[in-house]
Amino acid sequence: SAVISQKPSRDICQRGTSLTIQCQVDSQVTMMFWYRQQPGQSLTLIATANQGSEATYESGFVIDKFPISRPNLTFSTLTVSNMSPEDSSIYLCSVEGTRQETQYFGPGTRLLVL
Amino acid sequence: QKEVEQDPGPLSVPEGAIVSLNCTYSNSAFQYFMWYRQYSRKGPELLMYTYSSGNKEDGRFTAQVDKSSKYISLFIRDSQPSDSATYLCATRRGNFGNEKLTFGTGTRLTIIP
Numbered sequence: 001s002a003v004i005s006q007k008p009s010r011d012i013c014q015r016g017t018s019l020t021i022q023c024q025v026d027s028q029v030t031m032m033f034w035y036r037q038q039p040g041q042s043l044t045l046i047a048t049a050n051q052g053s054e055a056t057y058e059s060g061f062v063i064d065k066f067p068i069s070r071p072n073l074t075f076s077t078l079t080v081s082n083m084s085p086e087d088s089s090i091y092l093c094s095v096e097g098t099r100q101e102t103q104y105f106g107p108g109t110r111l112l113v114l
Numbered sequence: 115q116k117e118v119e120q121d122p123g124p125l126s127v128p129e130g131a132i133v134s135l136n137c138t139y140s141n142s143a144f145q146y147f148m149w150y151r152q153y154s155r156k157g158p159e160l161l162m163y164t165y166s167s168g169n170k171e172d173g174r175f176t177a178q179v180d181k182s183s184k185y186i187s188l189f190i191r192d193s194q195p196s197d198s199a200t201y202l203c204a205t206r207r208g209n210f211g212n213e214k215l216t217f218g219t220g221t222r223l224t225i226i227p
Contacts, residue, residue, distance in 0.1 A: 001160070033214075040122065042217040043158070043202065058214070092157055102148065103215060105157035 002027050002095050004106035012112045013083055020079045021109045023093030028073035031096040033103065034066070038089045046091075049076050083113045117141050120203055120218025128226050133190040137203035137218045140184065144205040144216070147179050149188045152200045152220065161201075162188065193225045 003026040013019050023032065034046040047055040047068055055068040069077045080087050093106040120137045127133055135149075146165055150158035162177040164170045170177045178187040186203050200220040206213050 004157075040219065042116070042118070042219050043204075043215075044217075045214045048214070097160070102160055102163055104160060105150075107157045108155075110155075 010110040033094040124222040146206040
């Protein structure tokens with residue numbers, strides 16, 4: 001399975017600011033995914049990011065709030081913009097496994113917005 | 115109605131017991147089924163995946179899918195304290211690269227030594 005790292009691992013941010021989360025994979029992957037995990041709720045897909053194309057966002061998530069970059073096959077960033085306390089969550093990067101029906105997850109970024 | 119329902123627990127069992135974790139789903143188009151284990155302050159780790167109905171065994175873990183009743187189960191035999199974690203079921207419709215996973219909320223499991 002791929003080894004995935006995320007930076008930062010956690011952060012405390014002020015309302016109205018933005019945070020960029022980095023995801024690095026140790027091998028080239030086509031599909032990268034960004035999820036949100038809020039307490040007591042299911043992991044929710046924010047968007048799918050393919051290298052060389054714009055990210056595809058799920059219902060309820062918009063590019064202005066969660067801009068994503070995918071500059072190459074091993075790296076992606078998710079920015080949480082103009083944050084509010086409701087954005088406090090764990091943000092997880094995921095990549096498609098060698099078997100397409102599986103996905104592997106990074107360790108997550110724990111975000112607290114005050 | 116959520117597409118995947120999972121009892122959040124918490125569930126506490128003594129060491130050595132058999133653990134049964136369950137999910138139900140509503141969309142009959144789901145074909146692939148996964149179980150992820152998530153330790154505290156870590157990302158989800160893929161534990162088991164199965165295609166369509168039937169059983170799959172891997173060591174102390176058995177994943178079971180009953181598509182007729184839309185029921186997914188994970189059994190853990192001879193449970194160990196190291197099995198204490200949150201277990202997430204997930205489903206997927208197809209084998210396409212952009213198919214998203216639909217998750218249950220997770221069941222928090224504690225194995226008591």
